Amino acid sequence: MPQDLRFAAPDADAIPLHLIDPDGAEAALAALPAAQAAWARHHGFAGTLAQVCALPGDAGRPAAVLVGRGTAADRLRKRFAVGAAIAGLPEATYALAAPLQGPEGEEIALGYLLSLYRFDRYRAQTPAKARLVAPEGLDAARLERIAAAEALTRDLVNTPAEDMGPDALETAARTLAGQFGAAVSVITGDDLLARNFPLIHTVGRAAARAPRLIELTWGSGAKTLTLVGKGVCFDTGGLNLKPGSSMALMKKDMGGAATVLGLAQMIMAEGLDLSLRVLIPAVENAVAGGAFRPGDIYTARNGKTVEINNTDAEGRLVLADALALANETPADLTISMATLTGAARVAVGPDIAPFYTDDAALAGALAAAAQEVADPVWRLPFHAPYEAMIEPGIADLDNAPSGGMAGSITAALFLRRFVPDVPRYAHFDIYAWSPAAAPARPKGGVGQGARALFRMLADGGWA
Incomplete structure (x- = not known):
């Protein structure tokens, strides 16, 4: 279900919220009426991170709430x-006593919005009851748009493969396009071979639901941007079958596609x-009987031959054909996003999105x-000496050295071979999943x- 992640309308009766840091806690308490200051001291309020203290008012309604900034x-x-x-406060409408400004203010306000998210497609979830009036000093409408796009990404990743196969991912793209007047075209099944997308067809040909290449286009600005997202809706590993423990989260293997759709929104x-x-x-x-095999060699859209040394390294194959298409009409900036390698998780853990660029x-x-x-993101290197690791000798490229x-680096180097004419390229090897609940990020799908x-694009930092 679409998530309603918005601020509340202005309300004259909203309960004031005071954000207080540890250094300013004593001065803030001293400025309160004596009874309220004594109450806050009694409850040990010191402005520590996320500490909350409701100050008593009339008829059992708080006169104000103190929230620690840490x-x-x-x-x-x-x-x-x-x-x-x-977001975790009791049911009521609240308004910040002072405007929010700058990155910290945006983080607080966005953190509230993202904390409203619930994945309730299969089971009703208890909604957050606190309503926060749109803070002054920030572009609240932009933050709401960002939160809505993040909710789209989370919903797509959280949905099981039974309901989020290639056909459903196409439907999601078409729905998004319809909201903003974008155009969508799709190449499906054996038409992929006829239109020269052999690797996409090869990886998806054994599945009951046909593989496809989804293309969405929007806008007429002079600057051009191409986003390429890995949409492996479920990954068994193919004939190099994953063990059950590794297969459990493979509904999220389309996290790259979900993330680029959220960014597009x-x-x-x-x-x-x-x-x-x-x-x-x-x-x-x-x-299945039509599954591609270890040892097979296939020719990609750009004519490069690829030896298959592990059918569980399929994401880079489908991205290769899509990136080769992007390379034929180079955009000013091309970004690929994929849940591509376990090596990236070993390197930086689940919370950081590593990226590669030569720029x-x-x-x-x-x-x-x-x-x-x-x-959080972190740059990793396109390390040229490792190029030899993806060259098997019998073919141009090896999909699984x-x-x-250096598994994440060699995967990134593999992808770079398919965008030689793109002037600016970055590849993100994301996880797209919160393994444990954290503030504003419940366990499950997450954008990275x-x-x-978006901030870089909106600020023009890429131009």
Whole structure:
């Protein structure tokens, strides 16, 4: 179900919220009426991160609520905690006593909105009851648009493969396009072979639901942006079958597609002045008589031959054909996003989105934007000496180099071979999943890197 992640309308009777940091806690309490100050001291309020103290008022209704901001170091360790604390307040309408400004203010307000998210497609969930009036000093409407796009990404990732196969992913793209007047075209099944997308067809041909390439286009700006998202709706590993423990989360293997659709929604809802193209190769990697095999060699759209040394390294194959298409009409900026390698998780864990680019200015703009919007990313290298690791000798490329080292880097190098003419390219190897509940991020699907990219695009840092 669509999520209603919005602020409340102005309300003259809203309960005031005071955000207080530890250094200013004593002065803030001293400024309160004596009885309220004594109450707060009695309850040990000291402005620690996400600490809440409701001050008694008339008829059992709080006169105000104190919320601890914690220190800057606290907020860095536990982002969105203040906004989540506000969302967890008892049912009432609240209004901040002072405007919110800057990155910290945006984090608090967005943290509140994202804390409203519930995945309730299969079971009713208890909604948050606190209603926060749109804070002054911020672009509240933009934050609502960002939260709505993040909810789309989360919903797509959280939906099981039975209800989120390649056909359903196509429907999601068409629904999104309909909301913003975008165009969608889809190439399905054996038409992929006729239109020269052999790797997408190869990976998806054994599944009951046909593979497809989804393309969404929007806008007429002079600057062009292409987003490519891995849409493997379920990954058994193919004939190199995953063990059950590794297969349990494979509904999220379309997290790259879900993330680029969420980013596309941000871009279109904001009305950014650019021409947007989204490419999603949507497949299921299944086990059947038609499944592709280890040792097979296939020719990609751009003519490069690829030896299959592991059918569980299928994401880079479907992305290869999509990136080759993107390379034929190079955009000013091309971004690929994929839940591509376990090696990335070993390197940076589930909370950081590693990315690769050869463009130092682009990397700097991304890093700065990520810090501003509390969407952590980290640059990893396209390390040229590892190029030999993806060259098997019998074919141009190896989809799964042996040795088990530098797995995320070699996957990124593999993808870069398919965009030689793209002037600016970045690849994100994301996880798209919160393994445990955290402030504003319940356990389950989550967007990574999209908010950082959107801030960079909106600020023009990529131009």
